[in-house]
Amino acid sequence: MTSSDLHDFWEIGVKRTREAPCSKALTPSRLPGLDLTLNPYRGCAHGCIYCYAPSLLHLSAKEWSDPLPKRGFIRLLERELPHIKGVIGVGTSTDPYQPMEADLCLTRRALELISKNGLRFCIHTKSDLVTRDIDLIGPNEVGVTVTSLDEVVSRVIEPGAPPPSRRLDALLLLNDAGIHTFVMVGPALSCIEGREEELVGAIAATGTEVLMVDTLRLRPNTGSELADAGVRAAGQATMRRLKLFAKEMGLDYRTAF
C-alpha cells in the first residue's frame, strides 16, 4: 500500500470530508523567490477582514470562509514532484495550517513528500500549528504574519486566526529549533500606529531576523469591513518608523512583493 493509498483509506474509511476539486497540486509562481506554489486547501477559516484572496480566485466570501481540502491532493503531488525543481511556496493563496489540518495532515504530508524529493519550501502562515511540523522543516523557511500585538484588535481583524501571542510563541520555538524565519507585517494597518517600537521589539525578541512589510491591497468588498472596524492602511510615518526600529534592533527590513 503506497502512502497515497493510506491517505485515501484514511479519508474514505475514517472520516469523509467535503472536498474542493483539484487538477494540479503545484502551480507556477509569480512571487519573488518561489518557483511553484502549493495550497492543500481552498478557502480559509481565519476570516481576515482585509483578505483579497476570494476576489482573486473568483470565489464568494461565503465560499472562502468554508475551507475545504482539495480532492486527491497528495496523489497529485506525488505524481508532479519528480518532474519539477525549484523552491515551493506553501500557503501562497490560503493558510496551509487551517484548523482541519490538525486532523487531516495534508500540509504535513506535502512537506514530507517535498523533502523526500530533495526540494526546498517556504511556508507562510498565521497559525502556531506550524510548530507541529518542526521535525520536517529543517533547512527550509517559515514566514509568520503578525499584523498587531493587540489581541482585541486581532479578534476583530483576523477573528478565526490564532492570537498574536501564539504566533510569537511559535516563532520562538521555530527560531530555537534553528529554522530560518521571517515575520510579515502585512498589511500594515493603522492599528499599529504609535506602537511600532513595541511591535518590532516583540518580533526581534523571538529571534527572527527578517521583518517584511506589506501595504494594504484593497479589493472589492474589503474596504467597507475595514472602515467598520475603524482600521485603515498605516500611514507613511508608520512605515518609516517600522523601518527605523527594525534597523535599530538589527532586523533585516524588506518590503513584500
Ligand code: SF4
Ligand atoms: S489568512 Fe490569508 S487567506 Fe486566510 S483569511 Fe487571512 S488573508 Fe485570507
